[in-house]
Amino acid sequence: MKPRLAVSTAIAAALAGCVSVLPEPNTPDALYRVEAAQKFDGLSQHLIVREPEAPRLIAGQGMVSEGSDGGLRLVPGVEWSGSATRQVQLAMIDSFKVADRGNALLPEMGVVADYELVSYLKTLSLKGQTGRCEMTLSVVTTGDRQLLALKEVSSAQTAISDSGRDRALALRDAASDCAAQAAQFAISAMPDVD
Secondary structure, eight states: OHHHHHHHHHHHHHHHTOOOOSOOOOOOSEEEOOOOSOOBOOOSSOEEEOOOBOOHHHHSSEEEEEOTTSOEEEEEEEEESSOHHHHHHHHHHHTBOOOSSOOEEOGGGOOOOSEEEEEEEEEEEEETTEEEEEEEEEEEETTTOOEEEEEEEEEEEEOSSSSHHHHHHHHHHHHHHHHHHHHHHHHHHSOOOO
């Protein structure tokens, strides 16, 4: 019985002395969100706006920068206020004016709509002082998934300095511009209803 007590006491003493050797997580200096650059009118009927698909690195909360060697790195000190893909989705929805005929809607609202705006966020990153956004957009019918229209949009915005804040603002503006282009595309792609 005494050997077990000695082992238990030794383990308890060892656990009491455990100290974390992991570095403390870095807290960002600022959080940024993608906002609608403009509000457009003209949706002929309701449109479900899906969250964009994207590579995992750019889909998250961290802002990404591409180095001269082609390597992707997280930008220190700045982050999105939520996942980048969700931010772009909400900016696309906010780019439409609320109307009687048709509105842009989140899928989780459970509203039945005949059309969906589906997108793939190919690029949302910084290269030097330039924020870049590239998206592939499609409008499809909800039921049979027929493709009505397909388009690629892109935006590049240059930061006024190489500070993390100004570079983050350039990336935010590029994403906002892509969201506005997506809204314009959806309005033009959807059939008119009389």
